[in-house]
Amino acid sequence: AQSVSQHNHHVILSEAASLELGCNYSYGGTVNLFWYVQYPGQHLQLLLKYFSGDPLVKGIKGFEAEFIKSKFSFNLRKPSVQWSDTAEYFCAVNAFTGGGNKLTFGTGTQLKVEL
């Protein structure tokens, strides 16, 4: 079965600092990878996704993520965070196991950006 690990549970940054959130997955086959964000009081929204091709994917709001197959990683980055990026960030994997294409999520990283 697939699993996802997010190593940073709480991150506090000042505005304009750079962000990198770690995500590692375990699954030997083909996967699709996602980062979702949950702003306070709101629902999960897709930030970006990787299916194939260029391992560096760009998402909304200046976020990007790099898929490194050899490291089973899909880290999320943003060069300069803003106060409005305060949210919880979830890495997820969709493994090709048949069935209904469920998502397996990491535990989430709570990001707080201070002014």
Place this chain on the structure above:
Amino acid sequence: EPEVTQTPSHQVTQMGQEVILRCVPISNHLYFYWYRQILGQKVEFLVSFYNNEISEKSEIFDDQFSVERPDGSNFTLKIRSTKLEDSAMYFCASRISGGVTDTQYFGPGTRLTVL
């Protein structure tokens, strides 16, 4: 932009009572999902549903749980006899098809509190 909606936003119930959580997926979507997130834990897959039947379910989704699409728009999760440990945020999601590049869109969640 179309959204997944869920009602109620918060449900409080007594242990042993039945609850029904409601979701309205995006109108042209065909695949439906329920996930839950116990406070402080990761988002966990419960069940996927396609063509009026369950396509995959997790070990969490035992005989106390059931899902239904009673009409062309609603997708419901029923918990027959709630337990304290069922207290969680329940998220509904939908996707347009089973294609590998399709995204799951999440609703805002229903917070279930079992007393």
